Amino acid sequence: MIRNYLIVTIRNLFKNKLFSLINVLGLATGMAGALLVFLYIQYETGYEKFFTNYDNIYRLARIYNIGEGVSTNPSTPYGLAPTVIENIPSVENSTKYFSRQTTTKFGDKTFKEYVCYTDSLFFKIFDFEFIYGKAENAIKNPDEIVIKESIAKKYFGDENPLDKTLLFDDSKTFKVAGVIKDPPSNTHFDDAIFAPISDFNDGFPDDEWYNNYFNTYVLLNKNSLLEETENGITELYLKKMDLDDRETKIILQDLQEQHFAQSQLSKQNIYLFLAIGIFILILACINYMNLNTAKYIKRTKEIGIRKIVGAHRFQLIRQFFGETILLSLIAVFFGILLVETVLPYFNQISGMHTDINYFSSSFLLIIISIVIFSSVLAGSYPSLFLSSFKAVSILKGDLGKLTTSSNIRKILVIFQFTITTILIISICFIYLQFKYMKNKDLGFSKDNLIYVSLNNNLEKNYEVFKSSLLSNPRIKGVTKTSFLPMNIYGLINNLNWEDRMNQEKTAIAFQCVEPDHLQTIDYKLIEGRFLSEDFSNGIIVAHKFLGFLVDNYRY
Incomplete structure (x- = not known):
């Protein structure tokens, strides 16, 4: 029986080559997109798990x-x-x-x-x-x-x-x-x-x-x-x-x-990416369902004849599910090929550094889950709907259920477009967020800045090193700092000041710099003067810090 189902399935695929190709490519593209997202989630949630006692x-x-x-x-x-x-x-x-x-x-x-x-x-x-x-x-x-x-x-x-x-x-x-x-x-x-x-x-x-x-x-x-x-x-x-x-x-x-x-990723982002991956797969399955339902309706006479010669509804459901599973297996193969093609570019964009291990249990679990999910979701409606027709109604041409099928397909198309619109809006929102972070005013000029860490030898001979760099006409300035502006780890603990001595103490981040540091990276000075070698006890504070020093100060 299974051999007969397989032969019929293969014949139907080759009989409708263009239709089968469209179905396979559509499902393969959705699977590839979902697979990339799931690989990314697996990568991000797999940090340090190779250690025996990581938990x-x-x-x-x-x-x-x-x-x-x-x-x-x-x-x-x-x-x-x-x-x-x-x-x-x-x-x-x-x-x-x-x-x-x-x-x-x-x-x-x-x-x-x-x-x-x-x-x-x-x-x-x-x-x-x-x-x-x-x-x-x-x-x-x-x-x-x-x-x-x-x-x-x-x-x-x-x-x-x-x-x-x-x-x-x-x-x-x-x-x-x-x-x-x-x-x-x-x-x-x-x-x-x-x-x-x-x-x-x-x-x-x-x-x-x-x-x-x-x-x-x-x-x-x-x-x-x-x-x-x-x-x-x-x-x-x-x-x-x-x-x-x-x-x-x-x-x-x-x-x-x-x-x-x-990292810049949060646990909430992982759930968001998981939802995106599932939605991509659902969209591909809905597209498959709509195409297949329309195509299977032309096979109603085949269904009627099979029922007359003794085929049970469960056998028809098994046949249609078998066709979907075979198509899903073909689609997942092409999906993996597509992932292999785009993975280097995806690694570059996402920050991953990984290859696919085809025989790892986690990868096989992802593939099996995608195939089962796609087969069940994509094959359920067409198989259940078409197998419900009575043989007599089919032969008489009385297919009143087609109206119901048409309405359901319309609902699926609306759902498909809704999810697609949400995904497009989400992608645009993410793009705008990245654009905002890239172009946000940091309070200093980040263009044309290069930083190097100093080893012991350069640290000891820093002034000589600085002079040699400044002798290059292409270098405008050189300065030394304890931390990069975006990675300040130094803290002044138990900070307090006049008129606040009896209040709760606080900790303030600080940065040790050369006198010419602020001018070199073009900090914007609102009031006062820059640091000078002539005054060793001067400090410069961020304007937000004045909110703690002066009551009702607006910054």
Whole structure:
């Protein structure tokens, strides 16, 4: 019986080649669009999931009052990690790290690499796969580093990289003690090299609490109470920093929450993209339903004859569903080809860095779900409607249900156009949002600005470096700053001033700059003067800050 259904289905497809092609292409395009959206969702929600204990790993972040609102900052003190291990029972392990660009050299090869400065507990929490060396021995010695597999090949080719040396910033040599397999692209731990944090933070004791430049991660015991752990860590932090509990709180961010906190994407956006993907698939299925219903009506005599010779309604439904499933399988094949074609461009636009793994369980689950969803939705109405005709009515030509079918098809077309209009409006809205962000006045001139991070050598010889740059007629100005304008992590805690001494204290973001910094990047000065080398105690504040200094100040 199944063989007979398959033969009839294939004959019908080849009998109506143009119609079948239109149906396949329409369904394939919708499937490709939905597949791209689902791949993007899978990529964004898959951050750090390759770690065995990812659901028990949390980043510590500080919540503090800043101005009239509340801000969250993942930067924590150097001494926080060892303290929570000793004092919080639910914390199994804790590590700290700081990432920055470093100039690395091997022979005549010199590159800028991102180096993660961390401690030996890092690889006990984050179980990277080691190709050379062992995790338990990683970066225990102050002159040893761990590198990624791609970095090992870049510097050393196919040679065994163990015990090879790299020169950091023309000042210190490190020996390769381990090589890890390159992690998936959807990770925030994508540093090229992992080095001992003692080298970066040389001279700072483990209980140093006033250098808030480090990310702290904890591995909790299973079934730990998060709120209880947060309260315990907050109490420790406030005691060490001598702060009021109204000012700061330590929270636990799981790795998924960390990703959304660091990216421009939110969890709400994920649900929005999921809805868009489903709507794209629904539109393709509705288009298929309308075309097929119109085509199947011409096959009413075939249905009547099949019923007369003994075919049951369920058998007809099974035949029509079989045709839809076969067409869906063909469409999903062409949809995958289309996705492969546009994926490089989609990666560039979306920021993904991924290829399709056809044999991964997640990809197969997505494909199977798309085929089942499309087959059920696209094949349900035509099969149920056409199989409901009585054989006698068909042969007599009494097809009064066609009027009902026509009305339903009109409703489906209206629904299709409505969803399409909503999607177009949403795309226009997203485009306008991106355009607004791109052209928004930031308060300084962002055009023709280039920034570079300074290594130790350039930092020591900054004035010489600056003079050599300024000797180039194409360079208008050079200035140094502690942070980029959009990434200011420095905070003045417990800030207070005259007439406000007894009120709640606040924290204000600050930036250390050269005197010529504001002129170089063309900040707009509303009142007063720019910074000058002649006055060492001058500061410049944002006009919004005056709202805290002066009552009823309008900015």
